[in-house]
Amino acid sequence: MGAGTTAAHPISLEVNGERVEALISPRINLADFLREHLKLTGTHVGCEHGVCGACTIRVNGEIVRSCLMLAVQANEASVETIEGLSDSGEISDLQAAFRERNALQCGFCTPAMLITAQDLLESDDAPDRERIREHLSGNYCRCTGYQAIVDAVEATAKARQMNKSRA
């Protein structure tokens, strides 16, 4: 089916707190919409079939693989990408821990890895290493061997707990 044969569809959604209106072909997936239409290229496309996790974003607070969701399905949704999460400062401590621990090499998996790690830390404030490894298992990293990522997530969890107990 060609792009020209399917009528464009209007969508309205919130992306990183900004209202976005667009007229798009129904077959465009959310990852391509973010990257190609909104130029939010921090969302990466690794496998295009929901396995590698590089395109992980947040939709209505839940992490999803944006390559497995059509953009039209995000109508009226609130979408958050790595750009938004960086600018809001929500994950700045996690990003700092990744930097300190060199928990990234090529950086291609990193935005999605951060979002998935933040998802874990929101639901479990004291995950052990095994739990961290399990939660991140849907996000492939070919460079680091994962240990540095696990270390960084673990360190962030501990630091957040300490801050909480102080407060």
Place this chain on the structure above:
Amino acid sequence: MSKPAANQQTLSELDRPNSYIGKTVPRPNLDRLLQGRGLYVSDLELPRMTHAVFVRSAYAHARIIAIDTSASKKMPGVIAVVTGEELAAVITPWVGVLSHLKGLKSAPQRAMAVEKVCWQGEAVVAVVATSRAAAEDAAEAVAIDYQELPVVTDMRTALDPETPVIHASLGDNLAFERVLDAGAVDAAFAGSDEVVEAEFVFGRHTGVTLEPRAVVADWNVAEARLTIYQGTQAPHMVQNIAALHLGLDEAQVRVVCKDVGGSFGIKVHIYADEMATYALSKMLKRPVKFVADRMESFNTDIHARDHRCKGRIGVNRDGTITAFEIDDLTGIGPYSMYPRTSAIEANQVVNLVGGPYTTKNYRARARVVFQNKNVMCQYRAVGHPIACSVTEGLVDLAAMKIGMDPVEIRRRNLIADDAYPCVSASGLRFELLSHHQSLNKLLKMMDYDALRAEQASLRKQNIHRGIGIASFIEVTNPSAAFYGVGGAKISSQDGVAVRLDAQGAVVCQTSITEQGQGSESLTAQIVGSVLGVSMEKVRVILGDTDQTPYGGGTWASRGAGIGGEAALQAAKVLKRNILEVAAAILQSTPSELDIANNAVVNAGDGTPRIELRELARIVYFRPDTLPPGIQPELMATRHYVPRQYPFAFTNGVQASWLEVDTDTGFVKLLKHWVVEDCGTIINPQLVDEQIRGGVVQGLGAALFEKCLYDERGQLTNANMAEYLVPMSGEMPDIDIGHVVSPTSESELGAKGAGEAGTAGAAAVVTNAVNDALSPFGAVITEIPLTPELILTALKRI
């Protein structure tokens, strides 16, 4: 470990403020990647950019009878539909051979197939459109008639007389053969107490870079210049090859490499579809972008390590290894890859087998054959995992045969730490290695004796754990001996230019490239240390043939050792130049001055004399105030290439502790240890992370990764759901230790570390599985170690 006096002196000079060599400091500019604000080629957009999609052969071997592009050309958004024959008018074919690999032959390969296709996935037609989606739609409308030809898939029968020859002009399917016979092998085997044999089988696997290969080619017809944006490890190599085959001068080609989403050797080559993309841009006079999708990546990114290697080892009852012999067979697909060739891997296997050990008796044969599968070529740790698995597998089998502990047999045969310099049976020259010191350190880290006791007690509870150990050597810092001597225009030297800018900050341009290893960091650390400038004032520019000195790039564990030394030497010259100017300004002499904390200081007591910022202001804006005759040169360039040794060999040893579930065949990795010796360590954290990442790639090969071809040459698992790579939940923590034996060939003393992890990981896992299975008398010499393979060896299925 003794160190040459000159090195000691230099390094102690560096031990002062702004000394970053040997220190863990975060890599510069990571925030860009952490915030999703990097620039990978797949992110790049240019005005008037078009998107190329390739129609690829569905057959492994077929004659192209007819191509009908008429329907495709009428599809919306289509700009051009181009066949291989049409593209051949723009770009010339190539042959992937090098003269130092004597006898290596291959057939001319084209950017897109002409007349026949030789593997499933070979590009036949290119569709260029205004969007990738439009190009994909139009690609489906291209009609190609094929006549299927008999396929050559099994390397074991590729040389049989009844097997069809893929390229008639070559006469047979043998691409390359090397034989080596050192010492007195037959006599050694005849005189051995025991001779053990095994056949080692390796699964064909690939790199799976998370960002697929991507290129944007932009031919500006008015400038008569081609700009290639590509995630490549070797920009100058790409420049040379693109120019050569498009009929351009190298000065007409600029290669720009920004962020690269994983490389591992996959992106050190030049692929036919990339060449086609350059040619399409030239043809269409506008930017053309090609980003491989995941299926294309599996079908066209180079594969590696498809080997079957028969091995023999002779051993005496006292543990003395008397001889090694191997007969290696590998299938490389239909062409030897260009320009590095597909014979290097087998050649490395011949070079490296037996490398850590003293025996001088070694015989090897390696045969490299053509087949109708995707091309194979150099992937991280080229040849090392094969050589290490064969060598260390044989050593363990020999130990088992004579009832000796695997550690003890290694102790008795590893080259002594005081025996250097020396030469291996295959002729490799070792400057300084540390096998015994490394092994001792490893045993201490893993508490070997306690682990053995734990293993014994768990066995009584029917829990089967195993310990695997493997020593290895690694080729790093390659000189021109690797490619240059064979005629490839792949530079073995690297250059770094360092300059002091008008505000006293430093800009370095280096010819090594960054794919996440830390090239930028190590360059800034070295330059900051030598110059006495804080690291945040050092900006490093890489990956642009218009901007950097000429050089090789980042591959074969060469960035730190070669590019790092060039940075060191360039910074030394700049420092000298700065101190000459400072002496003139301060009416002092250079020898009385030094630089620390971004200021010229008194060499004696460190008293600040003039800020670099102020010195730069004077030089650039008030040169009239300098004494007559002074011409400051606040920029210096130096190049470096190793000349004394063809390669700076490193060594290391790994260990694995794992559990085999004898009911399900599943392997659980519990712990992994590595001790390695890469000489001077510039950034300990980055070295450790290179090793960890390398280990996990090797663990993937050991347990999961395999390209599964059927008898028709169809790759049946060309997707990430069926081609398994390691996930975080399956991987163990990896402890790393170091022994430091710097090379005295360079002042920096650094050797490479990027491939050490991958070199030995599969070998230790296999040895550990066999150790776990030893009560059952089962021995497996094949990877990946799937549950099916393990249960079969246990005779459970």
